[in-house]
Amino acid sequence: MSTHAALQQALESIEADHASMVNDLQRMIAVDTCFPPGSGYSAFADLMETLVAPLGLQTQRVTVPQALWQTRNGEAYGERINLIARQPGDGEVCSLYFHVDTVPPGDGWTQPPLQLTEVDGQLIGRGTADMKGSVAATLAALRAAQRFNLPLRFCPSLLLCTDEEGGLYPGIRYLAEQQLIEGHILSFNGGAAPRIWAGCFxxxxxxxxxxxxxxxxxxxxxxxxxxxxxxxxxxxxxxxxxxxxxxxxxxxxxxxxxxxxxxxxxxxxxxxxxxxxxxxxxxxxxxxxxxxxxxxxxxxxxxxxxxxxxxxxxxxxxxxxxxxxxxxxAPVADPTGPHWPRWQAALGVGFGFSAEQFQCYGSSSSSDMGWVQQAGIQEILLGGLIRPQSRIHAADEYTTRSDLVALAQSILAYLAADFAPPAIAAAVPD
Incomplete structure (x- = not known):
């Protein structure tokens, strides 16, 4: 893997930045954004504006009209505030997608669900793996780029969206239909695995x-x-x-x-x-x-x-x-495209995956990315922190410091102009 010295230093610096990453995650977990009801989106947008300000990102709040998401039973309430945090610039954009809602904590927790707790190497809390931890990793990647003044191949635009966990009208659908998504999209609603996404039901x-x-x-x-x-x-x-x-x-x-x-x-x-x-x-x-x-x-x-x-x-x-x-x-049909080989190589930088390990498969679970495709954006990259043992949607959900660091390194490599991945075979096998 060919990288310039500054990029290599920035990648290595992420390990030393883990305290800030964990602190960011703690602050996110403490904001209750469970759906239903989804009443914490405004408070989460407030927090994110505070966290992205030092990175120089420009923010825009986009509220989904109540007539689109309200149901007769009234279990959802509160403003549906989606936050776009974009780096200024005119270059090619990569939109990094996150859903900020979580499922309700539920029963069976051994640790406080809305407080980040580290036990035996596990960072426990509702949303750590699905998917506030991915937000924390992205902020760490952008801090590393800022520390070493790295030029970026893609201008990052963070999409912090509402109502993925079962809502009638997810925020990303509204952003897509309002043509507020720029460039190609990298979704973090996936796992820490050498996977080429084939879509979902x-x-x-x-x-x-x-x-x-x-x-x-x-x-x-x-x-x-x-x-x-x-x-x-x-x-x-x-x-x-x-x-x-x-x-x-x-x-x-x-x-x-x-x-x-x-x-x-x-x-x-x-x-x-x-x-x-x-x-x-x-x-x-x-x-x-x-x-x-x-x-x-x-x-x-x-x-x-x-x-x-x-x-x-x-x-x-x-x-x-x-x-x-x-x-x-909505279902997601074949989401592969020209950016997938670079993302595969970037995942190799962070998680150590080799090209031979990648497999192409889909799932009968679901994603709000189907609405993005229906709005005309076909290619969707997929990554994230979810592992089979992460206990997402269950008690004591967790991620680890090592996975946070690995994902942050992958994101930085993907965005960096100095990243030179080797030639990779086509993302979709014959």
């Missing part, structure tokens, strides 16, 4: 509400039990799940699938109804998650779900059956 969260009529359970006069009326629907949804999961798709599957194909998926994710034994329940709510391949039109997915609901409830005594999409991420 879309995701729909559909909430169904069955309404009946309440009464005393000992004297159920004119009662309509919403839970009991929903039993045919639950059975029909479970039957549809079996059909859906017979559908296999050509997107390359992850190595741990051991050759098994990626399939469509459907999950009965939540069910709520009733309050006490002496009351006939008047309402029953069901949440379905449907993962669909790029080859499945969204309209066809929704039509199949509606037909299942309508058929199952055709003879029901329920007063009403309503459904609402409360979360939607």
């Amino acid at each position: 879309g995701s729909v969260d559909l909430k169904i509400v069955v309404k009946g009529r309440s009464s005393h359970s000992g004297e159920p006069v004119d009662a309509i039990n919403a839970i009991e009326q929903s039993l045919p629907l639950l059975n029909a949804l479970h039957s549809l799940k079996q059909q859906v999961q017979q559908r296999a798709w050509p997107m390359p599957s992850p190595p741990h699938y051991q050759g098994a194909p990626l399939i469509s998926r459907m999950t009965l994710a939540a069910a709520h109804g009733g309050s006490k034994g002496s009351t006939v329940p008047a309402q029953f709510e069901i949440l379905i998650n449907r993962r669909y391949a790029p080859q499945e039109p969204f309209e066809a997915v929704m039509a199949e779900l509606r037909a299942c609901i309508d058929t199952a409830m055709a003879g029901s005594e329920a007063l009403s059956v309503e459904h609402e999409v409360i979360g939607h991420l």
Whole structure:
């Protein structure tokens, strides 16, 4: 790997800057940006403006209109403030994407979820790996470039976005549709792995509400039990799940699938109804998650779900059956392009991956990058801090100092003008 002396010094200096990186991460973790409800975005934007000011980045706040993201159930509230932090200049831009929301902490934590705690080399806290740690690594990379006055090949534009964790209208979608994304995009919604991204499935969260009529359970006069009326629907949804999961798709599957194909998926994710034994329940709510391949039109997915609901409830005594999409991420088709070889080489600088280690695969999990593609940006680079053992979306989520340093070094190498990666074979195998 050929690098100029200044770049090599800057890369080495990141290791010595780990205290600042960890301090930045601590401050980010302390701001509660969990979704739902997503009420902490303004406070996080305040913090980020403070952190990027010494780097000379110019900031712009972009708020998603409430009419686009609000759902009837009202579980989301607070301004949807997205922050763009861009280095001034007219050169080619690389937009570095981060979602700033996290899932709620949940149960089972052994350490405070909104406080960064180091235990046995693990930096524990909600969002450390997914994905505030990637923001901290990026700031460390830009500080290193500033310390050594390194010229950059790409002008960095940081996109700090809202509502990736299940929202109806993610912030990156709004930025893309408003044509506020410059250049190509590097998403940190991925892992610390030698991976060439082949795309991912879309995701729909559909909430169904069955309404009946309440009464005393000992004297159920004119009662309509919403839970009991929903039993045919639950059975029909479970039957549809079996059909859906017979559908296999050509997107390359992850190595741990051991050759098994990626399939469509459907999950009965939540069910709520009733309050006490002496009351006939008047309402029953069901949440379905449907993962669909790029080859499945969204309209066809929704039509199949509606037909299942309508058929199952055709003879029901329920007063009403309503459904609402409360979360939607579009699928990502082949996101490879001309910048991938350079990013592969940069990951080799930080994490030590060799060209031979890289594998091309997708996933049936989802990303908000599908909206970016629909707005006309096809190539999406992927990196990040997630590892299988990182416990993202679970208790005691963590990353490590070594991974923070490695990612920061990879980002710096990619952005630096003096980085001269060797020739790499085409990013997508024949």
